[in-house]
Amino acid sequence: MGRNRCLALSFAWAALVLIGCGGGSAPQPLPPPDFNISVFPLSVSIGVGGITTPVTIPVNPKNGFTGSVDIKLQGIPQEVTPSPSSSFSLAAGASQAVTLNVSTSATGGTSSITVAATSGTLSHNGNFGLTLLPPPMIHTFDTGTMLFLETDTATETTRVGLLKSWGGSITEVSLNGTNYVNSDDPGRQIQTSLWDGDPNYTTGWGYNPIEAGDHLFQGSPLLADTLLADSIYTKTQPIQWAPENFGGGPGNPALGDAYIEKWISVVLGYNRVFKETMNPQ
Numbered sequence: 001m002g003r004n005r006c007l008a009l010s011f012a013w014a015a016l017v018l019i020g021c022g023g024g025s026a027p028q029p030l031p032p033p034d035f036n037i038s039v040f041p042l043s044v045s046i047g048v049g050g051i052t053t054p055v056t057i058p059v060n061p062k063n064g065f066t067g068s069v070d071i072k073l074q075g076i077p078q079e080v081t082p083s084p085s086s087s088f089s090l091a092a093g094a095s096q097a098v099t100l101n102v103s104t105s106a107t108g109g110t111s112s113i114t115v116a117a118t119s120g121t122l123s124h125n126g127n128f129g130l131t132l133l134p135p136p137m138i139h140t141f142d143t144g145t146m147l148f149l150e151t152d153t154a155t156e157t158t159r160v161g162l163l164k165s166w167g168g169s170i171t172e173v174s175l176n177g178t179n180y181v182n183s184d185d186p187g188r189q190i191q192t193s194l195w196d197g198d199p200n201y202t203t204g205w206g207y208n209p210i211e212a213g214d215h216l217f218q219g220s221p222l223l224a225d226t227l228l229a230d231s232i233y234t235k236t237q238p239i240q241w242a243p244e245n246f247g248g249g250p251g252n253p254a255l256g257d258a259y260i261e262k263w264i265s266v267v268l269g270y271n272r273v274f275k276e277t278m279n280p281q
Contacts, residue, residue, distance in 0.1 A: 033065035043129035050269015058095035079106035108134035136271040167220030168234035169212035186213035209238035209256025
């Protein structure tokens, strides 16, 4: 009986040992290094002759990826030039902003541009849309009281208006008939105002020729104006804002000792954008 008891106990102990050793599993292998790319924004649009807003392309490393990634932009339309280039390399975690310069001879339309990214045997793609807007119709006209420079597309009319009786100052910048310029008095508008750095304006209003006119609503004289097909030129002799301080008054505006020349034109590629170049003399 004693021998049988010892054999049973030994067998039970051995079974417990075997069960405890057989319950584990091998560790899973780590996934290999890799990367992905992002593209944002997913679409850009620009008129012919313009430059797009930047498209940013980052390389996002995964699982300890530290390699270099070659980027190629594919499907770029003719007359469109990417900057800095259509091909470049990025380190893991880096990004690159790309702009597209559109020639004035480009054709309007929509394209899908592929961003191909490779590093050794790894490759991933992204894409973004590019819409080239046709150029707007540009024209100028004189209504007798106003000079206008206008752009027209299929859906928008944008224009700049200069009031001739107020020195050719800009009294209208409008989109589809809504004017965004304040013209409550000749001291507002979009215009040039000249100042003297020495006088004290707190005790009496000093030197201040205004392109539009004075506080008595007397307008500055418009000496010359020229309308070209896509631009406007004006030359004005601004009058003092406070004529009473310079020997003038009601019915007697005080001419300033300066002249203001300006040229207004449309910025290519942006039918809502106008450029003003000034030359005070």
